[in-house]
Amino acid sequence: MRRIKLVVAYDGTNYQGWQIQNNGETIESTLNRALLELTGEEIHVHGASRTDSGVHAMGNLAVFDTEARMAADKFSYALNQRLPEDIRIQHSCEVPPDYHPRYQKTVKTYEYRILNREFPLPAYRLNTYFVYYPLDEERMRQAAAYLVGEHDFRSFCAAGAQVKTTVRTIYELSVERQGELLTIRVRGGGFLYNMVRIIAGTLIRVGSGDWEPERVKTILEARDRKLAGPTAPAKGLTLMSIVDEAEQENLSADRPLIMR
Amino acid sequence: MRRIKLVVAYDGTNYQGWQIQNNGETIESTLNRALLELTGEEIHVHGASRTDSGVHAMGNLAVFDTEARMAADKFSYALNQRLPEDIRIQHSCEVPPDYHPRYQKTVKTYEYRILNREFPLPAYRLNTYFVYYPLDEERMRQAAAYLVGEHDFRSFCAAGAQVKTTVRTIYELSVERQGELLTIRVRGGGFLYNMVRIIAGTLIRVGSGDWEPERVKTILEARDRKLAGPTAPAKGLTLMSIVDEAEQENLSADRPLIMR
Numbered sequence: 001m002r003r004i005k006l007v008v009a010y011d012g013t014n015y016q017g018w019q020i021q022n023n024g025e026t027i028e029s030t031l032n033r034a035l036l037e038l039t040g041e042e043i044h045v046h047g048a049s050r051t052d053s054g055v056h057a058m059g060n061l062a063v064f065d066t067e068a069r070m071a072a073d074k075f076s077y078a079l080n081q082r083l084p085e086d087i088r089i090q091h092s093c094e095v096p097p098d099y100h101p102r103y104q105k106t107v108k109t110y111e112y113r114i115l116n117r118e119f120p121l122p123a124y125r126l127n128t129y130f131v132y133y134p135l136d137e138e139r140m141r142q143a144a145a146y147l148v149g150e151h152d153f154r155s156f157c158a159a160g161a162q163v164k165t166t167v168r169t170i171y172e173l174s175v176e177r178q179g180e181l182l183t184i185r186v187r188g189g190g191f192l193y194n195m196v197r198i199i200a201g202t203l204i205r206v207g208s209g210d211w212e213p214e215r216v217k218t219i220l221e222a223r224d225r226k227l228a229g230p231t232a233p234a235k236g237l238t239l240m241s242i243v244d245e246a247e248q249e250n251l252s253a254d255r256p257l258i259m260r
Numbered sequence: 261m262r263r264i265k266l267v268v269a270y271d272g273t274n275y276q277g278w279q280i281q282n283n284g285e286t287i288e289s290t291l292n293r294a295l296l297e298l299t300g301e302e303i304h305v306h307g308a309s310r311t312d313s314g315v316h317a318m319g320n321l322a323v324f325d326t327e328a329r330m331a332a333d334k335f336s337y338a339l340n341q342r343l344p345e346d347i348r349i350q351h352s353c354e355v356p357p358d359y360h361p362r363y364q365k366t367v368k369t370y371e372y373r374i375l376n377r378e379f380p381l382p383a384y385r386l387n388t389y390f391v392y393y394p395l396d397e398e399r400m401r402q403a404a405a406y407l408v409g410e411h412d413f414r415s416f417c418a419a420g421a422q423v424k425t426t427v428r429t430i431y432e433l434s435v436e437r438q439g440e441l442l443t444i445r446v447r448g449g450g451f452l453y454n455m456v457r458i459i460a461g462t463l464i465r466v467g468s469g470d471w472e473p474e475r476v477k478t479i480l481e482a483r484d485r486k487l488a489g490p491t492a493p494a495k496g497l498t499l500m501s502i503v504d505e506a507e508q509e510n511l512s513a514d515r516p517l518i519m520r
Contacts (some may be wrong), residue, residue, distance in 0.1 A: 011382040056383060076379065086382045119336065122271040122346045123316060123498070127383055238383070 002242075003099060004072055005033075006045070006062045007091040013126050013235070014086060017053040018060070027051070027087060031062065034082040038075075039068040048101030048242050049108065052194075054234030056127055059090065059241040061101040088207070105245040107171070109187045112200040112236050117180040128181070129236035135207035137177045140184070142213035143206040144173040146220060147199060154223040156199055157192035158231070166192055166223070175203065182207075189245075194231050202229035263359060264332055266291075266305070266322045266339075267351040273386050273495070274346060277313040278320070285358060287311070287347060291322065294342040298335075299328040307503050308361030312454075314494030317385055319350065319501040321361040365505040367431070369447045372460040372499050377440040388441070389460075389482065389496035395467035398439045400444070402473035403435040403466040408482060414483040416459055417452035418491070426452060426483075435463065442467075449505075454491050462489035 007026070016024035020032075028045060048061035070078065075092035083089070115121060115128040116135050124130075136187040147156075147170055154166040172187040184200050203220065205211045211229075219227045268287070276284035280292075288305060290333035295303040308321035330338065343349070375381060375388040376395050384390075406415075407430055414426040432447040444460050463480065465471045471489075479487045 009379075011385070054416055058381070058383070080379065085380070088380045088382055090379050119269075119340065119350050120345075120348045122269055123318070123387055125271070125345050126386075152352050219370070255372055 001065050001067055001097070002072070003063055003065050003095050003097050004075055005093055005095045005099065005101070006075065008047075008060045008062055008090050009058050009090050010060070011054060011086040012051060012056045013127060015053065017055065018047050018050040027060075030083065030087060031079075034079050035064060035066070037082050038078050039066055041068070044054050046100060046102065046107065048104075049239055050236055051237075051239055055237045055239065056102060056235075057239040060239050061242050063095060063099060063101060063131075065097075066214060087109075101242065105189065106242050107187060107189060107245060108191065108242050109185065109240040110191070110196045111238050111240050112184040112186075112232060113238070114182040114184070114200075114204070114236060115180060116177075116182050122237075124181075127235060131204065131208075131231050133208055134208065135182060135204065137175045137182060137207065139209070140175040140182075140203045140207040140214050143203055143211075143216040144175055144184075146213075146217045148173050151220055152223055153192055153195055153220070155228045156195045156202070157218050157223055157225060158194040158198070159225045161193035163192060168195070173199070185240075197231045197234070197237055198225075198228050200232035200236065204232065205229040212224050238249060249256065261327060261358070262332070263323055263325050263355050263357050264335055265353055265359065265361070266324075266335065266349050266356045268307075268320045268322055269318050269348050269350050270316060270320070271346040271386060272311060272314050272316045275313065277315065278307050278310040287320075288322075290343065290347060290368050291339075294322060294339050295326070297342050298338050299326055301326055301328070305362060306362065308364075308366065309499055311497075311499055315497045315499065316495075317499040320499050321502050323355060323359060323361060337467060353404065365449065366502050367447060367449060367505060368451065368502050369445065369500040370451070370456045371500050372444040372456060372492060372496050373498070374442040374444070374445075374460075374464070374496060375440060376437075376442050384441075387495060387498065389493050391464065391468075392469055395442060395464065396469065397435045397442060397467065399469070399473050400435040400463045400467040401441075401461055403471075403476040404435055404444075404459075406473075406477045406485055408433050411480055412483055413452055413455055413480070415479050415485055415488045416455045416462070418454040418458070419485045421453035423452060428452060428455070433459070445500075457491045457494070457497055458485075458488050460492035460496065464492065465489040477516075 018027045020028050021079045027178045031045045043064045045062040045064045072094040076089040113128040115124045115130045150169040152167050170188045174185045176183045278287045281494045285449050291305045305324045332354040336349040339349045346400040371390045375390045377386045380390045430448045433447045435441045477479040
């Protein structure tokens with residue numbers, strides 16, 4: 001029995017999120033089915049991040065155990081032949097039998113993308129959130145600076161989420177504009193439920209001029225979800241990468257990711 | 261009666277091209293239906309470019325005549341409320357009653373986009389052509405240089421296409437790489453049937469190393485479709501803009517187009 005790790009990219013538009021649900025297709029159920037077809041085994045993948053319905057990924061992680069004798073790096077090709085076009089394995093390799101991506105110390109990078117112009121563009125409809133009123137990215141950057149570091153992010157956690165602690169650490173929170181495309185990029189060790197989307201919804205309020213950047217400091221300190229902005233729509237969010245803390249130093253933090 | 265011009269963006273994935281067909285949805289039929297719903301009139305739009313099935317547009321043009329009293333610039337908003345998400349009007353204005361975009365002297369810009377990496381990325385599946393073997397963009401640029409200017413492009417015209425002359429002028433043909441994304445950009449006064457896709461298919465053959473750049477000169481001079489490369493898939497092609505020759509000088513040739 002070997003444990004195989006997969007790097008998984010998907011367009012979440014047509015899925016009810018990662019995790020198996022009673023109704024509707026999920027990334028997890030689709031991967032399990034492709035693995036059954038490939039190996040003949042009833043395999044259940046374990047994902048690093050259970051992304052919500054409509055959220056996309058360039059690099060989610062999953063592991064599974066198999067008796068199949070195929071070379072570990074060949075699973076990517078063999079699975080891609082059996083997966084729908086909106087899910088593509090980017091890498092496969094063998095990992096130690098006790099490796100589980102959810103219990104590793106990892107650094108996750110998310111991007112929240114906003115199309116900021118007068119009219120929507122069809123080519124961007126699936127993976128950006130469309131905002132027609134002008135957003136000032138400099139104000140958004142000022143607001144973002146209050147959130148970097150270790151904080152109690154209770155104000156930025158979906159109400160009712162059950163977690164031991166709402167303290168998290170954000171290593172980087174940048175706001176970049178390329179023409180009409182705004183990208184909020186956030187890197188951290190772990191995130192609360194809906195945290196990135198609530199941060200995005202809050203920064204949009206600041207960018208529009210509704211709120212002053214300093215208000216984000218007040219929101220953070222209040223530890224009250226009701227004070228933060230709305231949860232921005234799932235379609236704008238992409239899980240870019242999950243990297244083991246130990247591996248991180250070997251990687252360029254800003255390796256060229258083309259999805260911009 | 262007034263004549264209204266529309267700038268139309270669409271994702272061509274779910275359409276049988278621009279022009280009305282016996283079966284299947286087209287951009288034209290979808291626009292006509294939205295106009296009927298909006299105005300109560302049986303309106304038939306006339307497009308500048310009848311893009312093929314699966315081809316996308318950022319800026320195709322269409323005109324129609326109407327008795328509706330709505331302000332000309334408001335048609336864009338009103339139509340967008342009645343159109344599916346994969347078609348969006350970018351601009352609407354009144355034009356002289358004899359204006360027809362197909363009979364104007366215009367400059368058209370197309371982009372053919374190639375995702376060049378080991379594995380496909382779901383986020384790019386609808387509007388790039390995926391090529392897993394390495395493409396050398398410098399070789400492609402050398403080959404492209406032979407095609408710029410006025411030439412008989414019979415070798416780059418779909419066999420059987422009926423046209424008076426196969427002489428056309430290409431003003432610009434660039435090959436740009438941004439990480440794993442290759443963009444072939446071509447600007448000209450008019451194009452033969454499948455011309456841009458055959459040019460793309462030919463440049464890919466050169467980029468892969470199969471053909472030497474100089475071979476494109478031989479292909480051009482032979483005036484024989486059989487010598488050129490294959491017609492590259494429709495999904496990689498986007499009609500970026502159509503500009504009246506007279507207007508062109510007022511526009512920056514390289515206005516930032518975000519779709520890269």
